[in-house]
Amino acid sequence: MDLLTFIALILAVILAGAAGLHIKNLNRVHKKIEALEHCCVSREALYREMTIAQGSNFTALALAAWMMLFVAIAYLYLLVPTSLPYSYMQIPAVASSFMGFFIFGAFVAAVAATVILALDRLLPEHYRGLKLTELYSFYTLSKNTKKFIGLTVPALSFSVLFSAFIGTIYPGRDPLAEALALAFLAVSMGVLVAPIYKEAWEGQR
Amino acid sequence: MKLCIVGIGGAGGKVTMEFLGNDDLDWKWLSRMTKAEYISPGRIKGIWLEADKNDAKNIQSFFGDLNEGAYPGFFIPHDAVQDGSRLHVLVREKYGYDVKKQGFVRDAQYLKAIFEIFDTDEEIQRIAAEMTGGAATQALSGVLEEPKASSQGQKVNNNYTPFRQNPNPIFDGAWDVIRPYTTLGGGECDGILFIVSFGGGTGTGFINPIINHIRNEGKGDYPVFVLGILTEMGDFADRSQFSKEGRRNLAAISAIYDLLTKSNGANGVILVDNQTMMERFGHDYATANKFIFEIMQPMVAARDYPGEVPPSQAIAQHFSGGLSRPPLFVPLYWSQARGADPEEELVRNALSKGKLFGCAPDKADWAAVFCRGFIDSEKIRQALSAQTGLLPENIWPLRKMGDGNDEILIMLRNPYGADPEAHRKEGTLENRFCKVITLALQYMNQNKEDLFYEGKESEKPVSTGKEESIKLTSLAKGALSRFFFGPEGFIKDNFGKNEGFAFELREARRRLRAGEKPFFHYPMRIFEKDARNEERREQRAETLGLDEQRIMAMVDKRVDQRLAERELIKGG
Numbered sequence: 001m002d003l004l005t006f007i008a009l010i011l012a013v014i015l016a017g018a019a020g021l022h023i024k025n026l027n028r029v030h031k032k033i034e035a036l037e038h039c040c041v042s043r044e045a046l047y048r049e050m051t052i053a054q055g056s057n058f059t060a061l062a063l064a065a066w067m068m069l070f071v072a073i074a075y076l077y078l079l080v081p082t083s084l085p086y087s088y089m090q091i092p093a094v095a096s097s098f099m100g101f102f103i104f105g106a107f108v109a110a111v112a113a114t115v116i117l118a119l120d121r122l123l124p125e126h127y128r129g130l131k132l133t134e135l136y137s138f139y140t141l142s143k144n145t146k147k148f149i150g151l152t153v154p155a156l157s158f159s160v161l162f163s164a165f166i167g168t169i170y171p172g173r174d175p176l177a178e179a180l181a182l183a184f185l186a187v188s189m190g191v192l193v194a195p196i197y198k199e200a201w202e203g204q205r
Numbered sequence: 206m207k208l209c210i211v212g213i214g215g216a217g218g219k220v221t222m223e224f225l226g227n228d229d230l231d232w233k234w235l236s237r238m239t240k241a242e243y244i245s246p247g248r249i250k251g252i253w254l255e256a257d258k259n260d261a262k263n264i265q266s267f268f269g270d271l272n273e274g275a276y277p278g279f280f281i282p283h284d285a286v287q288d289g290s291r292l293h294v295l296v297r298e299k300y301g302y303d304v305k306k307q308g309f310v311r312d313a314q315y316l317k318a319i320f321e322i323f324d325t326d327e328e329i330q331r332i333a334a335e336m337t338g339g340a341a342t343q344a345l346s347g348v349l350e351e352p353k354a355s356s357q358g359q360k361v362n363n364n365y366t367p368f369r370q371n372p373n374p375i376f377d378g379a380w381d382v383i384r385p386y387t388t389l390g391g392g393e394c395d396g397i398l399f400i401v402s403f404g405g406g407t408g409t410g411f412i413n414p415i416i417n418h419i420r421n422e423g424k425g426d427y428p429v430f431v432l433g434i435l436t437e438m439g440d441f442a443d444r445s446q447f448s449k450e451g452r453r454n455l456a457a458i459s460a461i462y463d464l465l466t467k468s469n470g471a472n473g474v475i476l477v478d479n480q481t482m483m484e485r486f487g488h489d490y491a492t493a494n495k496f497i498f499e500i501m502q503p504m505v506a507a508r509d510y511p512g513e514v515p516p517s518q519a520i521a522q523h524f525s526g527g528l529s530r531p532p533l534f535v536p537l538y539w540s541q542a543r544g545a546d547p548e549e550e551l552v553r554n555a556l557s558k559g560k561l562f563g564c565a566p567d568k569a570d571w572a573a574v575f576c577r578g579f580i581d582s583e584k585i586r587q588a589l590s591a592q593t594g595l596l597p598e599n600i601w602p603l604r605k606m607g608d609g610n611d612e613i614l615i616m617l618r619n620p621y622g623a624d625p626e627a628h629r630k631e632g633t634l635e636n637r638f639c640k641v642i643t644l645a646l647q648y649m650n651q652n653k654e655d656l657f658y659e660g661k662e663s664e665k666p667v668s669t670g671k672e673e674s675i676k677l678t679s680l681a682k683g684a685l686s687r688f689f690f691g692p693e694g695f696i697k698d699n700f701g702k703n704e705g706f707a708f709e710l711r712e713a714r715r716r717l718r719a720g721e722k723p724f725f726h727y728p729m730r731i732f733e734k735d736a737r738n739e740e741r742r743e744q745r746a747e748t749l750g751l752d753e754q755r756i757m758a759m760v761d762k763r764v765d766q767r768l769a770e771r772e773l774i775k776g777g
Contacts, residue, residue: 029606032579033510036604045511050606052507053248055229056241140608146230202609205543 004076005083007182011073011189018193021200026129026138028203043126051128051137054146061150062136063116065192068156070112071105072185075163079104080170089170101164139195152188159184206517208430208505209386209394210251213415214407215260216434217400218253218279219490222267223498224400224505225251225277243276247507250386250394253279254379254415256306256407271382278382282411285378292332292374296322299329301677304375313459314656314688314731316410318681320417321732323373333372376418379411389427396428396517398505399471402479403457404436410456413463413470420469428521431464431471432501435562437479438640451648452655458638458645458710465531466728472521475534475616478562478637500538500561503575503614508606515603523573523601524618530723534573535564535634537615544611548584551576551613556592559615563637565627566593568722569620572600576614577607589615622722635717638724642714649707653695657682688731 029050034041054062079101081087094100120133128134141149162181166174212221228244235241245251253268255261261268261279269275283305286293296304302319323329384390387397399416401408416429436453464474477500482493509515525532539555541547556566572595574585582602590597621627621634628635649656658675677685686694691704701707706729716724 033606036579036581037510037512039512041511049507049509049511049514053228053244055227055244056239057230057232057235060235060239061230143228143230150230150232202543205545 002083004178004182007186008077008083011186014189014193018196022135022138022196023129025196025199025203043129047125047128047138051134052140054136054141058136058141058146058150059133061153062192063133065149065152065156065188066116066132067109067112068153068160069185069189069192071108072156072159072163072181072188074108075105075160075167076181076185079163079167082166082173088167101167105160136195139199141195145195148191152191155184155188159188206396206505206509206515206520207247207394208249208396208398208517209383209392210249210398210400210505211383212251212253212400213411214255214402214405214409215257216402216405217408218255218261218265218268220400220432220434220494220497221251221253221277223494224249224501225267246502247505248393249505250392251277252383252386253277254282254407254411255279256281256283256411258284280379280382282375282379285374286336290336292329292336295329295332299326299678300681301675302681303675306675313409313413313456313463314685315406316414317459317463318685318731320373320376320414321730323376324421325732325734330372333374336372336374373418376415379415380418380422387427389424396430396521399429399431401431401433401460402436403433403460403476404453404479406456408433409460412460413467416464416470417467420467425469426518426521428517429471430473430475430521430524432475432477432497433461433464434477434479434482434497435461435637435641437483449648451644451652454641455645455648458641459706462706462709462713462725463728465533465723465725467531468529468728470531473524473532473534473616473618475536476562477536480637481561481563499540500536500614503538503577503603503605503612504616506577506605508577508608510604510606513604520573520603523571524616530725532618533634534616534618535560535562535569535620537561537566537617538613540610540612542610543578546581546584547578547611548581549588551580551611552585552588552592552615555613555615559613560632562634563632564617564620564634565624566615566617566620567595568622568624569593569595569617570599571595571618573616573618574600574602574613575605575616576602576612577605578611579606580604580611580613585613619722621717623720625718625720627720628718635720639714639717642710642717646701646707646710649689650698650700653697656689657685684731688729 030041030043030046033046077083078086079088081089088100088104089095094103097103116132120131123130129138136149159181162177162184165177166181210221210224212218225245228246229241231241252271253261258281261281262270268277268279271278271280286304288305293304296302296319300318300322302315302322304319306315323333383397384392386392387394397419399412401412403409412431412433416431419427419429436457439450461474461476464470477497479493482496486493486496524534537555537559538561539551539559541551541554544550572589572593574589576585580602582604585602586597586600589595589600624633624635627633628639630636657677659677687705689695689706690700691702691708693703694700701711709725709727709729712726713724716722
């Protein structure tokens with residue numbers, strides 16, 4: 001297993017951990033509130049009071065960042081078959097196309113957007129906590145945190161650009177480009193999930 | 206509870222700025238794309254009322270001009286009166302007051318007098334009614350039509366016809382820009398929190414008239430709270446105005462006096478001592494302002510516990526319930542890292558280290574406890590009861606989910622009295638108020654001419670560069686003299702022995718020293734209402750009522766006739 005694959009596994013664990021911790025955070029708050037109110041509190045009522053408007057600028061940027069994250073992951077790991085056995089290069093019609101990279105990125109972004117919007121539309125109110133569109137409304141974010149989350153959009157764009165470069169020179173390899181693409185991706189992912197981990201950490205106290 | 210924050214005056218505006226910061230990323234290029242809404246913590250709305258146009262337009266950039274559609278915005282109330290207009294000239298000729306004066310020359314009496322002139326003088330009321338678009342008769346009958354839209358382009362409910370007993374363009378204008386944010390004007394805020402500095406000019410001058418104005422418009426039960434920051438001791442404060450300690454203390458005590466004696470005034474006056482703030486933060490006013498914003502978060506922030514979302518109306522009723530005068534509240538605040546069973550520690554730390562005004566917690570008659578974090582109400586009640594002696598049924602905990610730390614804001618109602626020695630002890634409310642009253646009385650004794658604006662000019666140059674002077678007429682001077690010193694007038698070193706504001710201040714100091722509660726008793730006016738005018742107004746209202754009844758009876762009769770005719774026709 002090369003370093004890139006090993007780090008891919010770590011990133012997957014961090015992402016899955018964030019999802020799990022987010023659900024755990026919500027459950028913990030629900031349990032605590034029920035205990036403190038000495039009665040049953042519906043999830044709808046809890047989420048109604050718990051969520052706070054973060055502003056449409058931030059929400060737009062956060063959604064864009066998550067979509068870019070999935071695109072950046074796909075570009076780094078699925079553009080060339082260095083880490084995984086499957087890759088974009090195995091679809092000759094797209095790989096040889098002048099617009100191939102763009103079609104690939106747009107396809108991944110469209111799939112990510114469809115999943116995010118489908119969850120937003122289809123999940124009932126008591127599952128609001130699972131909607132990526134409302135993820136950050138459950139957390140209190142400082143202005144600086146919001147700025148950092150907003151800045152992940154350009155950071156992930158850099159990751160995509162470096163991955164595209166790796167795809168262009170394939171089968172040649174450039175360790176520096178790989179490292180930079182990975183670094184931008186990892187840091188951005190860390191920033192995007194940081195509020196969840198922070199709350200989980202503080203919730204232990 | 207969603208409050209509309211109204212900062213008044215320079216210091217009020219600076220604190221309000223903290224409350225109204227944009228929670229969203231305010232990147233202009235993105236805002237244009239997303240048409241982003243301006244979001245403040247707790248989704249509160251607010252406005253800054255200022256008297257100094259230069260300060261508002263050129264010194265700061267946070268608030269924009271409401272007249273240009275900016276949010277958050279400032280509003281200059283006296284802009285409603287045109288320079289050189291009949292109203293402007295008449296008030297000046299008759300009383301000597303310049304209603305367009307900026308800064309209100311650092312005292313609370315200036316705007317109080319103007320408010321009462323509009324409240325009592327029929328000639329001025331008539332002209333004001335004409336100015337605001339209504340007919341003189343409308344003013345006299347107590348009804349003026351609301352303009353179709355406010356000058357700020359805010360949404361206005363056009364079906365609204367306020368009961369404007371005595372039209373006053375200054376306060377009407379101010380209320381017209383606040384109203385759209387409130388539930389009374391179609392907005393979301395179900396209460397108002399005024400933020401003022403007790404000791405400045407605009408805040409101390411404006412706070413009582415604007416509350417009276419809201420109440421006079423028939424909004425007797427609309428929740429109104431005041432957060433007042435009492436000026437610190439010494440001459441360092443208010444450097445921009447070079448205002449002396451005595452003068453600031455007189456302004457402060459005048460404003461507090463009026464607030465605490467108006468039976469239909471504010472639902473609660475929350476006091477923060479700037480002396481305490483300075484001991485914590487030195488002369489770093491910016492950090493102190495941030496801290497005031499922080500301490501108020503348990504009260505104004507969002508994320509209430511489900512099923513525990515009290516409307517402002519409920520909080521207002523609890524705050525002033527059972528009292529004939531507005532209560533005084535002392536805030537005690539503490540914040541600590543989240544932990545298990547934090548209640549007792551929070552209460553203990555708030556009581557010992559978190560007082561923001563001198564007080565004796567065990568003397569409070571009631572307490573509201575605003576908490577953030579995972580807090581048990583019953584434990585809070587028990588802890589506060591055990592540590593202060595307050596009965597558990599007189600403690601009302603309110604909880605929010607918070608964001609990281611466990612926080613507590615205890616609002617102690619009237620925490621003073623019943624201790625004749627308290628005024629001698631540092632850190633008591635009695636001691637602090639006795640000092641303020643003494644300094645105010647000393648100032649009155651030594652600077653009598655300042656009370657009448659004689660031989661002095663405004664200490665602050667206006668934007669035009671001209672110095673403004675005020676020359677009160679004998680009518681106004683007489684009224685002011687009676688207000689301050691009673692019928693016998695000013696006698697050096699021996700004034701206010703029987704009547705007047707000076708007398709009431711001495712009495713208040715005596716009550717504080719004796720441990721009596723409350724210490725301010727009687728509301729005072731500079732210009733008394735003419736009983737005959739009141740009688741005439743009532744008669745007019747009765748006549749109008751009779752006319753209405755007569756018209757209704759005639760209409761009923763005519764309708765009956767028509768119906769009878771139809772029946773006859775049908776029958777035929």
